Amino acid sequence: MKLPTLCCIAALLLVSGLTAVRAAEMRLEAQLIWASNTAQSPNPKHKPVDAEVRRKLAGLPLKWTHFFEENRKPIRLTAAPQKVELSDKSAVEVRQLPADKVQVTLFGNGKEIWKGVQPLPKNEILVLGGNAPADSAWLVTLKRIE
Amino acid sequence: MNEELHIKLQAFLDGELPEAEAREVGSLIASDADAAALHRELKQTRAALAGFEKRITVPETREFYWSKIAREIAREAAPRVADPQHSVFSFWRRLFPVAGVVAALLAALVVINRYDPRSPVGIEVAQADSDAFTYRDYEAGTTLVWLSYPAENGLAQENTAGKIN
Numbered sequence: 116m117k118l119p120t121l122c123c124i125a126a127l128l129l130v131s132g133l134t135a136v137r138a139a140e141m142r143l144e145a146q147l148i149w150a151s152n153t154a155q156s157p158n159p160k161h162k163p164v165d166a167e168v169r170r171k172l173a174g175l176p177l178k179w180t181h182f183f184e185e186n187r188k189p190i191r192l193t194a195a196p197q198k199v200e201l202s203d204k205s206a207v208e209v210r211q212l213p214a215d216k217v218q219v220t221l222f223g224n225g226k227e228i229w230k231g232v233q234p235l236p237k238n239e240i241l242v243l244g245g246n247a248p249a250d251s252a253w254l255v256t257l258k259r260i261e
Numbered sequence: 262m263n264e265e266l267h268i269k270l271q272a273f274l275d276g277e278l279p280e281a282e283a284r285e286v287g288s289l290i291a292s293d294a295d296a297a298a299l300h301r302e303l304k305q306t307r308a309a310l311a312g313f314e315k316r317i318t319v320p321e322t323r324e325f326y327w328s329k330i331a332r333e334i335a336r337e338a339a340p341r342v343a344d345p346q347h348s349v350f351s352f353w354r355r356l357f358p359v360a361g362v363v364a365a366l367l368a369a370l371v372v373i374n375r376y377d378p379r380s381p382v383g384i385e386v387a388q389a390d391s392d393a394f395t396y397r398d399y400e401a402g403t404t405l406v407w408l409s410y411p412a413e414n415g416l417a418q419e420n421t422a423g424k425i426n
Binding site for chain 1: 355358359393396398400401402403404405406407408409410411412413416417
């Protein structure tokens with residue numbers, strides 16, 4: 116088989132492979148986290164975040180030392196955007212884009228407060244955060260599992 | 262009887278030893294019974310094999326046969342001189358299809374990835390929060406986007422009553 120023919124076949128295989136990667140389903144996990152410098156949360160529903168999340172948050176320039184998980188929701192992305200309620204005041208909508216990217220929309224108290232497009236390879240985490248009363252903070256994390 | 266001596270005896274029998282060494286081995290055969298026995302055995306073996314060797318003949322004379330082989334080796338070793346007129350066109354003929362395929366691949370990658378060179382930090386914000394800042398921990402694979410959302414509207418419930426302090 117001649118070289119030009121081989122190149123054409125290789126190109127077709129590569130393009131079809133890239134297209135297949137684009138269409139692969141993403142699985143994420145969203146968490147709502149309360150951050151504080153107190154060792155114990157006043158909310159009995161709160162539980163300390165797991166070790167992996169704690170390790171990742173510790174690497175960020177956050178002044179808080181304790182992180183408590185308030186809610187956790189799995190998200191299975193398909194062609195349509197997926198919205199999950201994390202609390203009665205917060206929700207996050209995620210849409211899968213090509214090349215390992217996601218479009219994230221954060222809702223607070225029913226209103227859209229942030230929207231962005233972010234590369235999110237497997238095992239990486241996107242953290243959205245803001246200040247909360249009593250020198251605490253809220254964090255919404257999106258971790259890609261698959 | 263060591264192996265070196267064995268080899269020397271064989272070489273002596275084949276007439277391949279220098280004169281001085283041949284004389285030495287000859288003396289050894291005359292004086293050493295083991296050496297003499299081995300020499301005898303090798304001689305007998307050689308004689309037996311000689312009768313079974315089939316003589317191979319070549320179609321031409323020996324000199325002509327080997328000169329043919331030498332000429333063939335020299336011909337294959339000589340560098341091929343390319344025809345200058347055809348080499349340029351054949352090069353471009355090979356290059357164009359490959360260049361076309363590479364261009365198509367690049368176009369496909371751009372379409373699929375929708376590459377935006379204006380986003381060096383990898384975040385494209387459609388609704389800008391002018392006071393938001395972004396931090397990326399490449400080693401841990403973590404991206405932080407800190408929003409200026411009012412603290413009194415905190416999204417997490419820090420107390421059981423669900424009220425904001």
